[in-house]
Amino acid sequence: xxxxxxxxxxxxxxxxxxxxxxxxxxxxxxxxxxxxxxxxxxxxxxxxxxxxxxxxxxxxxxxxxxxxxxxxxxxxxxxxxxxxxxxxxxxx
Numbered sequence: 001x002x003x004x005x006x007x008x009x010x011x012x013x014x015x016x017x018x019x020x021x022x023x024x025x026x027x028x029x030x031x032x033x034x035x036x037x038x039x040x041x042x043x044x045x046x047x048x049x050x051x052x053x054x055x056x057x058x059x060x061x062x063x064x065x066x067x068x069x070x071x072x073x074x075x076x077x078x079x080x081x082x083x084x085x086x087x088x089x090x091x092x
Contacts, residue, residue, distance in 0.1 A: 007044065014063045015042070023047075023062035024072075024084040032066070039067040047077040 011031075020028055023045065032041035045064035048054030064072075072080050082088045 010058065010061065011042065011044070011063065014061070018063055022065040022068055024064055024068040024077075024081050026085070027065055029063065029065050037066055039065060041066040043069040045069050045072075045077075049074070 015031075022029055027040055029042040030038060030040050032038075032043060042063050043066050045062050045068075046054045046056075047060050047062055050056075054060050068080070068084060075083070079088070
């Protein structure tokens with residue numbers, strides 16, 4: 001494992017595709033190191049969670065900041081995205 005963590009070539013492709021921003025909250029992320037747990041550290045995120053049958057296929061992986069990746073819990077990725085971006089409808 002290198003300094004950029006696992007799958008450095010995938011991280012580079014996703015970083016370019018996402019403009020270096022979190023797939024959920026859109027903050028600018030820092031390239032993470034294996035022991036880095038900063039809130040803005042870049043992490044690999046399974047959009048469809050592996051516990052729900054999601055795979056390691058490239059189309060199921062995005063970059064997320066450490067805060068979003070660790071805070072998502074069991075919420076599906078699309079709902080979590082709308083919540084993080086303030087687009088979620090709430091009843092009054």
